[in-house]
Amino acid sequence: MTTPVIELNGIKRHYLMGGETVSALDGVDLTVEKGEMIAVMGPSGSGKSTLMNILGCLDTPTAGRYFLDGADVGTLNDDQLSRVRGRQIGFVFQGYNLLPRMTALANVELPLKLTGKGKNRRAAAMNALARVGLEDRANHRPSELSGGQQQRVAIARSLVNEPSMILADEPTGNLDTTSTEAIIGLLQDLNRSDGITVVVVTHEDDVASSTKRAIRLLDGKIISDDTVEQRLFGLSQAASA
Amino acid sequence: MNATLILGTALSAVGTNKLRTSLTLLGIIIGVSSVITLIGIGRGSQSAITSQIESLGTNILFVSPALTADGSLNSFTLEDVIALENREIAPDISAVAAESSVNALFVAGRNETNAQVVGVTSNYFDVRDFEIAEGRGFNTADVIIGTDVVILGSQLAPALFGNVDAVGQMVKINGREFSVIGVLAPKSGFGLENNRAMMPITTAVTRVGGGASGLATSVSQISVQAVSTDRINFAFNQIRLALSLENESGFDPENAGFDVTNQADAVETLESTNDTFVVFLGAIAGISLVVGGIGIMNIMLVSVTERTREIGIQRAIGATKKVILAQFVSEATIMSIGGGVIGVIVGTAISFLVDGASIGTLDMNTEFSPDIAVLALAVSAVIGLGAGIYPAFRAAALDPIEALRHE
Numbered sequence: 001m002t003t004p005v006i007e008l009n010g011i012k013r014h015y016l017m018g019g020e021t022v023s024a025l026d027g028v029d030l031t032v033e034k035g036e037m038i039a040v041m042g043p044s045g046s047g048k049s050t051l052m053n054i055l056g057c058l059d060t061p062t063a064g065r066y067f068l069d070g071a072d073v074g075t076l077n078d079d080q081l082s083r084v085r086g087r088q089i090g091f092v093f094q095g096y097n098l099l100p101r102m103t104a105l106a107n108v109e110l111p112l113k114l115t116g117k118g119k120n121r122r123a124a125a126m127n128a129l130a131r132v133g134l135e136d137r138a139n140h141r142p143s144e145l146s147g148g149q150q151q152r153v154a155i156a157r158s159l160v161n162e163p164s165m166i167l168a169d170e171p172t173g174n175l176d177t178t179s180t181e182a183i184i185g186l187l188q189d190l191n192r193s194d195g196i197t198v199v200v201v202t203h204e205d206d207v208a209s210s211t212k213r214a215i216r217l218l219d220g221k222i223i224s225d226d227t228v229e230q231r232l233f234g235l236s237q238a239a240s241a
Numbered sequence: 242m243n244a245t246l247i248l249g250t251a252l253s254a255v256g257t258n259k260l261r262t263s264l265t266l267l268g269i270i271i272g273v274s275s276v277i278t279l280i281g282i283g284r285g286s287q288s289a290i291t292s293q294i295e296s297l298g299t300n301i302l303f304v305s306p307a308l309t310a311d312g313s314l315n316s317f318t319l320e321d322v323i324a325l326e327n328r329e330i331a332p333d334i335s336a337v338a339a340e341s342s343v344n345a346l347f348v349a350g351r352n353e354t355n356a357q358v359v360g361v362t363s364n365y366f367d368v369r370d371f372e373i374a375e376g377r378g379f380n381t382a383d384v385i386i387g388t389d390v391v392i393l394g395s396q397l398a399p400a401l402f403g404n405v406d407a408v409g410q411m412v413k414i415n416g417r418e419f420s421v422i423g424v425l426a427p428k429s430g431f432g433l434e435n436n437r438a439m440m441p442i443t444t445a446v447t448r449v450g451g452g453a454s455g456l457a458t459s460v461s462q463i464s465v466q467a468v469s470t471d472r473i474n475f476a477f478n479q480i481r482l483a484l485s486l487e488n489e490s491g492f493d494p495e496n497a498g499f500d501v502t503n504q505a506d507a508v509e510t511l512e513s514t515n516d517t518f519v520v521f522l523g524a525i526a527g528i529s530l531v532v533g534g535i536g537i538m539n540i541m542l543v544s545v546t547e548r549t550r551e552i553g554i555q556r557a558i559g560a561t562k563k564v565i566l567a568q569f570v571s572e573a574t575i576m577s578i579g580g581g582v583i584g585v586i587v588g589t590a591i592s593f594l595v596d597g598a599s600i601g602t603l604d605m606n607t608e609f610s611p612d613i614a615v616l617a618l619a620v621s622a623v624i625g626l627g628a629g630i631y632p633a634f635r636a637a638a639l640d641p642i643e644a645l646r647h648e
Contacts, residue, residue: 058557058641079561086559097554097645101253113246114559157558 003070005164005197006032006055011064013050013220024050025061026220032165037191037198039208042217049169051217052201056089056167057081069164086115090158094170096150098142104153105129105138111161118161128156132186148179155186165197166190172207184210247564251572254544255579265540266580269621272530273584274591276617278607279526281592283519285606287512294508300470301368304463304480307500315498317460318453319442322362324487325465331479336466338365341442341459343450348413349401356397357437358414360445368466371439376408376423379441387443387454391419395427396435414438415449477501530617533580534624541573541632552636553644562637569633570626577625581618589614 013025025047032038042048053059054066057073060081066073068088076084091097098107109125112118129135132152142150151171158166168187172180184207190196200211208214216224255262304325306315317339324330325337341360346353363381366373379390391412398407398421407421419440428434442460446452452459467476480501545552552565592607599605 053642056557058645079563082556082559082561085557091557093645097550097557099551099554101257110555111558114555114564161559 002034004031004067005034005036005069006030006199007067007070008054009065009067011051011054011061011066013047013054013059014062023220025054027064028217028220028222030215030222030225032197032199034164034197035191035195036213037188037211038200039211039214040199040201040217041203041208041214043203046217047220048201048217050220052167052169052199055199056091057084083115086111087117087161088164090155090161090163090166092151092154092158092166092168092171094173096142096147096154096174098150098153098157100142103139103141104134104145104156107142107153108157108160111157115161125156125160128160129153131159131190132156146179147175148182151175151179151183152186155183155190159190159194159196163196165199168198168200170202171200172202172204180204180207247567247571248575250568251575254548254568254572255575261540262576265536265576266583268533268536269530269577269580269625270533270584270587272526272533273581273617273621274588275529276523276526276620277585277588277609277614278591278595279522280519280613281588281607281609282595282605283515283522284610285596285608287515287519288608289606290511290515291508294504294511299504299508300467300473301504302465302467302473302476302480303502303504304465304484305500305502306461307498309498317463317499319456319458319460321484321487322460322463323456324483325463325480327483330483330486331476333468333472333475333479334465335468336364336368338362338368338464338466339442339460339462340365340464341446341450341461343445345415345449347397347401347438349410352401352403354397354400356394357433358391358445358449359437359439360442360449361439362442365439365464368464371428372426373423374426375406376421378423384441384443387441387447389417389419389444389448390422391438391440392423392425393421394425394435394437394439397438398424400436417448473503477503527620530621530624533621534577534628537573537576537625538628538632540576541569541629542635544572545569545632545636548636549639549644549647552639553641553647556639556641557645565639566633566637569636570629573629573632574622574625577621577628578618581621581625584621585614585618588617 008028008030011025011028012023015022015024028047028051040048040051050059054061057068057076060074068084073081073084085091098104099110102110105122105125108128109121112121112124118124126135126138129138132155134149134152134156137145137149137153142153145153155166166187171187172183175183187198187200188210191198198211200207202208213225213227215222304317306317309315319339322337322339325334328334339362343358343360344355345358347356363379363384365371366378373392374395376392378392379388383390391414393401393407393412401407401412402410407424410421411418412421413419425435425439440449443454443458446458447454465476465480467473481497484499485497555565589609592609595605596607597605
């Protein structure tokens with residue numbers, strides 16, 4: 001048995017708001033194995049974003065432990081967390097979040113430069129662009145690309161560092177149906193062909209149905225954790241429990 | 242993470258908003274160029290004045306009449322001059338030259354002009370470093386006899402005779418005929434130096450001025466040359482001794498009847514006045530440099546706010562706080578050093594353009610000082626660094642999650 005990519009043990013995240021403690025995550029346990037593709041679902045306020053930020057090492061839990069590739073992330077300082085984000089995590093955001101002044105190629109190359117990883121950075125960035133089918137747009141700036149194309153550049157940027165996982169936060173939230181299918185198809189392909197672990201946060205059922213596994217959050221707790229077969233046959237763990 | 246990326250990001254940020262960058266640079270450019278120009282002008286005038294005074298000789302002492310014990314203004318005669326030439330009393334004095342000035346009307350043909358006649362002893366030319374460009378000077382015999390000869394200043398000669406050679410011509414001074422025996426070489430000075438005439442002191446006082454003759458000939462100032470610059474203090478005391486003995490009165494240091502001033506004192510006084518002037522000019526220019534720095538800080542704070550999301554993205558994909566800090570600090574420093582370099586070029590260019598130009602009667606002399614250029618550049622770099630640090634810290638301290646949410 002290989003080390004899981006993600007292992008969350010009793011993760012809690014409290015915020016202090018006007019003297020009151022708000023519990024965004026209230027004891028989350030989750031294990032994601034290498035090569036899985038998983039959807040995180042739930043209504044707004046359920047703790048999706050908080051979970052996403054913790055998985056992405058942008059936020060640290062109030063209690064509980066998070067092992068990323070077997071290493072305890074809770075002991076790391078800010079610089080080390082930055083390095084983990086750059087090397088082990090690939091972010092894909094709803095709003096693409098490309099740097100507007102840089103070309104597509106420079107955007108994809110940026111994580112390599114920031115983490116000082118790799119030797120032939122330009123070639124690696126070009127390969128990543130080719131992987132998402134945009135090698136002919138390498139010298140375009142984000143403003144010269146469509147939303148779907150920008151998101152593909154963002155995916156290329158997320159995979160250029162060969163991360164442990166890609167974290168996609170509502171990756172299709174700003175896209176039309178055609179582009180949505182293309183982006184989901186691309187993520188599925190990266191998962192199946194290249195064995196990359198993918199975590200997708202979404203509130204769209206058809207996006208969630210494209211993953212083998214989906215978890216559902218409500219009030220800071222995981223209320224269901226189903227495989228696609230269970231969902232197809234209505235055999236939810238929560239229901240059977 | 243490498244320096245080229247940090248510099249590249251900073252450069253592209255600086256280059257993105259060209260108008261804004263240019264205006265920010267302008268603040269530093271004005272600051273640095275005014276430091277260089279103003280200090281250049283200050284130092285130029287300082288060295289011009291110093292060199293003028295030093296050309297008179299630093300081993301010269303001036304003796305002028307002052308109040309006596311009874312409260313009346315003393316007057317010198319040639320007897321005082323002879324008293325100073327007593328080598329037994331004053332062994333450290335090598336030469337004594339006397340002068341006495343009268344204003345007079347000069348007429349040559351149709352030309353007439355008012356100018357100063359300076360009656361001098363024959364060694365005056367050596368002691369005070371006047372050169373005769375054409376013709377000849379006069380000797381001790383001319384002074385004793387009181388010959389009717391005159392040597393014209395380099396401006397006065399053409400004013401009276403135009404292009405005609407003045408030497409050998411006759412000129413009427415206060416109605417009396419004098420023969421022109423020479424023309425002085427031009428002397429840099431305060432303007433009047435070249436528009437005057439020199440003649441034997443006896444001739445000037447008695448024939449032009451109508452005063453007493455012989456040893457009673459009055460003298461307005463005595464120039465005393467010491468044997469060397471380091472013997473000047475001895476010469477100073479010997480002058481006081483010689484003049485006190487000659488007056489047969491007891492020596493009263495408060496009201497001796499004469500003042501002795503040193504050339505070096507004058508240089509020192511002027512230099513210290515001028516130093517204050519240069520520091521004052523530099524301070525004004527320095528203030529504009531600081532204002533330029535505030536401009537950089539202002540624009541950097543705006544830039545941090547505008548690029549909050551960008552900072553969040555970079556932090557999410559692996560940038561450490563140090564990287565963000567370095568990007569903004571180098572952006573501010575690039576602007577200030579860029580502005581500094583342009584400012585040095587502009588300031589130097591203005592210094593050279595202004596050099597030798599006249600504003601009214603004032604001749605501008607500028608002196609380019611590489612040390613000030615280096616200093617101004619260094620100060621602007623430090624100001625840029627200082628102006629960049631606070632905004633950069635704010636950028637680095639941003640919470641990545643908040644920054645990513647920023648619209």
